[in-house]
Amino acid sequence: DTGVSQDPRHKITKRGQNVTFRCDPISEHNRLYWYRQTLGQGPEFLTYFQNEAQLEKSRLLSDRFSAERPKGSFSTLEIQRTEQGDSAMYLCASSLKLGGIGGYTFGSGTRLTVV
Amino acid sequence: DQQVKQNSPSLSVQEGRISILNCDYTNSMFDYFLWYKKYPAEGPTFLISISSIKDKNEDGRFTVFLNKSAKHLSLHIVPSQPGDSAVYFCAASGGRTGTASKLTFGTGTRLQVTL
Numbered sequence: 001d002t003g004v005s006q007d008p009r010h011k012i013t014k015r016g017q018n019v020t021f022r023c024d025p026i027s028e029h030n031r032l033y034w035y036r037q038t039l040g041q042g043p044e045f046l047t048y049f050q051n052e053a054q055l056e057k058s059r060l061l062s063d064r065f066s067a068e069r070p071k072g073s074f075s076t077l078e079i080q081r082t083e084q085g086d087s088a089m090y091l092c093a094s095s096l097k098l099g100g101i102g103g104y105t106f107g108s109g110t111r112l113t114v115v
Numbered sequence: 116d117q118q119v120k121q122n123s124p125s126l127s128v129q130e131g132r133i134s135i136l137n138c139d140y141t142n143s144m145f146d147y148f149l150w151y152k153k154y155p156a157e158g159p160t161f162l163i164s165i166s167s168i169k170d171k172n173e174d175g176r177f178t179v180f181l182n183k184s185a186k187h188l189s190l191h192i193v194p195s196q197p198g199d200s201a202v203y204f205c206a207a208s209g210g211r212t213g214t215a216s217k218l219t220f221g222t223g224t225r226l227q228v229t230l
Binding site: 004033040041042043044045048056058091093103104105106107108109 | 119149151156157158159160161164204206217218219220221222223
């Protein structure tokens with residue numbers, strides 16, 4: 001297993017365009033998380049799946065954002081009508097459970113630049 | 116409202132000396148705390164964690180101390196090595212959701228270990 005994989009690593013898009021990111025978690029992990037990190041800040045929670053069910057969404061996740069995890073495997077995060085404020089590193093993580101065994105395994109992230 | 120705070124944005128320590136990174140939290144519902152290390156262009160990597168029922172956890176050169184009454188935790192690295200140079204994030208879980216499914220991160224401390 002090569003860990004959590006995210007694609008693409010970098011994305012530059014024009015304001016107003018839609019973008020979609022993909023995350024492939026560690027295969028035996030049933031929990032998948034999306035975080036966003038902006039310059040000088042720590043990662044901020046966006047949403048969380050257990051298998052295919054989206055169990056929690058942050059208020060940061062506006063109507064322009066949608067995340068899916070069909071069949072409880074890979075996940076996609078789509079941003080519609082991108083704005084310059086969406087420029088950030090989008091991090092995906094997966095885990096079996098939180099607490100006692102080391103938390104999440106993060107991917108290397110997708111860096112989004114909206115111009 | 117920053118519930119997890121790392122007030123020192125940077126720290127420089129000589130190789131072989133002790134590095135002490137500090138973290139304060141405001142939410143008394145947090146019951147599990149983690150430290151992550153992040154290198155440039157990579158996702159955060161889990162380092163060490165501690166449950167609120169303990170006040171110390173040690174793993175090799177890394178020790179985390181928790182002072183619940185002061186809502187303060189610290190990470191000690193002894194001895195510090197040049198490879199420890201990275202950004203360190205403190206994170207906490209628990210909170211009002213009670214699910215321990217999301218982490219709240221601090222803003223990070225950049226540690227530089229000099230020769």
